[in-house]
Amino acid sequence: MTSTASTPRVSKLPKWASSFGVQIIAGLIAGLVLGLIARQLGTDPETETNGLMTTLGLIGSSYVSILKAAVVPLIFTAVVSSIANLRQVTNAARLAWNTLLWFAITALIAVTIGIALGTLIQPGAGTGTATPKDYTGKTGDWWAFLIGLFPSNFLGLGASTKASDSGDLVTSVNFNVLQILVIAIVIGIAALKVGKAADPFLKLNGSALAVIQKVLWWIIRLAPIGTVGLIGNAVASYGWTTIGSLGKFTVAIYLGLALVLFVVYPILIKSHGLSIKQYFSGVWPAVQLGFVSRSSIGTLPLTQRVTERNLGVPRAYASFAVPLGATTKMDGCAAIYPAIAAIFVAQFFGIQLDLGQYLLIVLVSVLGSAATAGTTGAVVMLTLTLSTLGLPLAGVGLLLAVDPILDMGRTAVNVAGQALVPTIVSKRQNILDEALYNAPRNGNPFADDSDDLLQDVTGATIAADTGVDTDEVDPKRQTANV
Numbered sequence: 001m002t003s004t005a006s007t008p009r010v011s012k013l014p015k016w017a018s019s020f021g022v023q024i025i026a027g028l029i030a031g032l033v034l035g036l037i038a039r040q041l042g043t044d045p046e047t048e049t050n051g052l053m054t055t056l057g058l059i060g061s062s063y064v065s066i067l068k069a070a071v072v073p074l075i076f077t078a079v080v081s082s083i084a085n086l087r088q089v090t091n092a093a094r095l096a097w098n099t100l101l102w103f104a105i106t107a108l109i110a111v112t113i114g115i116a117l118g119t120l121i122q123p124g125a126g127t128g129t130a131t132p133k134d135y136t137g138k139t140g141d142w143w144a145f146l147i148g149l150f151p152s153n154f155l156g157l158g159a160s161t162k163a164s165d166s167g168d169l170v171t172s173v174n175f176n177v178l179q180i181l182v183i184a185i186v187i188g189i190a191a192l193k194v195g196k197a198a199d200p201f202l203k204l205n206g207s208a209l210a211v212i213q214k215v216l217w218w219i220i221r222l223a224p225i226g227t228v229g230l231i232g233n234a235v236a237s238y239g240w241t242t243i244g245s246l247g248k249f250t251v252a253i254y255l256g257l258a259l260v261l262f263v264v265y266p267i268l269i270k271s272h273g274l275s276i277k278q279y280f281s282g283v284w285p286a287v288q289l290g291f292v293s294r295s296s297i298g299t300l301p302l303t304q305r306v307t308e309r310n311l312g313v314p315r316a317y318a319s320f321a322v323p324l325g326a327t328t329k330m331d332g333c334a335a336i337y338p339a340i341a342a343i344f345v346a347q348f349f350g351i352q353l354d355l356g357q358y359l360l361i362v363l364v365s366v367l368g369s370a371a372t373a374g375t376t377g378a379v380v381m382l383t384l385t386l387s388t389l390g391l392p393l394a395g396v397g398l399l400l401a402v403d404p405i406l407d408m409g410r411t412a413v414n415v416a417g418q419a420l421v422p423t424i425v426s427k428r429q430n431i432l433d434e435a436l437y438n439a440p441r442n443g444n445p446f447a448d449d450s451d452d453l454l455q456d457v458t459g460a461t462i463a464a465d466t467g468v469d470t471d472e473v474d475p476k477r478q479t480a481n482v
Contacts, residue, residue: 023223024289024292025288028227030228031230031232031235032231032232032235034228034236035056035232036235037052038236039235039236052236053236053237056228056236057229057233059229059232060230060231060233063222063223063225063230064226064230064294064295066219066222067293070212070216072180073208074213074300074301074323075297075323075326077205077206077212078209078323079184079188079324080191080202081188081319083191084206087192091429095320095425095429096320098425098429099320099321099324099422102424103325104366106331107331107334107335107365108366109264110331110332110336110365111335111339111362111366113256113259113264114336114365115339115340115343115358115361117255118252118339118340118342118343118344121252122248122347123251124345124346124347150179151179181323216301220289220301220302223289223293230293249340249344252340253409260336260413260417261412261413265416265417265420268420269420272427274427274434275437278437278438279420279423282441283307283310283415285302286303286305286306289302290412290415291411292408293411294407294408296330296333296411296414297326299411300323300326303415304318304323306419311419311432311437312432312434313423313426313432313433314426314433317431321422322419325417325421325422329414330414331414332410332412332414332417335365336413338381339361339365342382345386345391353389361389423437
């Protein structure tokens with residue numbers, strides 16, 4: 001009698017359970033539950049916190065810090081590489097111009113919606129709060145943000161010193177994303193002008209970019225854990241009572257964000273003959289991460305990845321447009337939010353805005369979004385807007401109470417717009433890989449991240465994603481040779 005040894009089957013998680021999107025949602029739910037538990041545990045009278053709140057805050061802040069640490073090398077190498085790749089195309093100037101034009105068009109639409117909602121809902125009306133005594137009504141100088149274009153040093157670094165709670169002086173180092181972007185653009189253009197002599201430098205830069213992107217992808221995979229800390233800490237710290245005190249303002253912001261994300265963007269997508277469903281399923285992993293990380297820069301690697309792999313934007317163009325958008329394309333933080341916030345502050349303090357001030361809101365929102373810098377929070381943009389309109393800066397502190405929760409929705413819209421514009425421009429310039437755009441997702445974060453093999457428009461086989469970038473087998477996406 002012959003017996004056949006059977007190999008025991010290894011149980012695998014269901015495909016939906018291993019999905020990146022499902023893991024993010026699970027992190028959201030876990031963070032919400034832990035945040036509510038932390039609020040019920042009570043706090044120490046001196047520290048106004050407890051062990052669970054401290055742990056959640058540490059997890060969330062550590063994850064954001066890790067993301068920020070990779071920002072400088074990513075932006076520099078990505079922008080230099082993208083500009084270098086543009087030497088392979090004949091319409092580079094037209095692509096750049098169209099990108100900036102669509103950035104401005106979508107920002108104009110968003111800020112118009114913000115002004116309309118602020119005027120209609122009147123979130124700050126009827127408070128009876130007196131105008132601050134130090135309020136002069138003098139219109140500020142909105143040109144100040146342009147100073148940030150000029151780097152003070154090669155790395156765009158700055159330092160600030162302030163007193164800690166113990167009275168000791170603490171010096172912190174920070175970076176100006178806009179200055180880094182300017183430095184990278186200048187070096188990239190210089191490399192184009194130098195020609196073959198710059199090839200060794202560009203090859204080294206390209207290798208560095210590949211390494212940085214791989215490291216960042218590992219960081220991105222930790223997002224579900226970071227989500228638990230970020231959401232849990234927000235709920236534990238602010239709860240629902242704080243949002244309730246500024247309820248109309250919160251509703252107005254999220255209504256504006258929803259109109260841009262679910263009405264304006266779909267109209268633009270449909271008007272260019274593209275599938276709305278494919279756009280949202282393609283960009284959704286980045287939108288989810290932007291929602292929980294509250295950082296367009298931190299979400300940049302994933303935004304660029306979905307723009308290339310899911311939406312079919314050529315790699316060379318995407319690596320130029322997406323990093324640029326992560327610092328200057330802010331429909332949430334630099335259009336919807338400052339417009340409604342400025343109107344809220346004016347109404348809160350009983351100040352009447354004239355037509356000229358409304359036009360200034362539009363102008364600052366369209367041209368001043370570069371000051372937002374793509375990191376968590378929109379304090380810089382809000383301060384710029386209020387000072388330009390001559391409104392009390394006390395409004396900044398007033399709105400900080402709900403800023404973390406508002407910033408989640410703002411960043412999600414920012415990220416969606418940063419993927420939308422390159423897609424529209426690619427479609428208009430006939431360089432969009434529509435076969436990849438329309439490819440089935442199958443519950444995976446990327447169109448070509450499945451157990452099956454996908455066929456591109458040329459019939460060549462694209463290998464499934466096994467953790468190794470497969471773009472090298474797709475000449476269209478790698479070279480953007482149009």
